[in-house]
Amino acid sequence: MIPSAIRYIQEHYSEKITLQAVADHVHFSAPYFSKVFKKEMDITFTKYVTQYRIEKSKELLKDTRLPLSDIPGMVGFEEQSYFTRVFRSIVGLSPGKYRTAEASRAHETLNGWCIHFLVQVKIPTYSKRGSRSWYVPSIPDTDI
DSSP: OHHHHHHHHHHHTTSOOOHHHHHHHTTSOHHHHHHHHHHHHSSOHHHHHHHHHHHHHHHHHHHOOOOGGGHHHHTTOSOHHHHHHHHHHHHSSOHHHHHHHHHHHHHHHHHHHHHHHHHHOOEEEEOTTOOEEEEOOOOOOOOO
């Protein structure tokens, strides 16, 4: 029952999801489903849906340059102000600050990867007489 409910939430998180709709999907009464969900998942149904939506919004904030105003609707929030309030309470940052922080982190990771790659590159060099030697770039030590 719980795996079916989780799949339903994952497939419909961008829509309005009610406890009753999911309970109907798994063929249980809403009160019984709520009790079983809490017992099995150690989190309430509403908190689970909210956290799942926030995780999906974090993916959108990281992977796209979508306008911030479009993301709440894409993950099932009807109001941007409510989304921002919930996002901040769970993540600790506003969606805009989270996007900025993730972009900075991604940039640092990319720079670290590039430096790591360059350190391992051997570039063939040739003298005027045609003999080949290997040039390994000197890169300052960094924390990679």
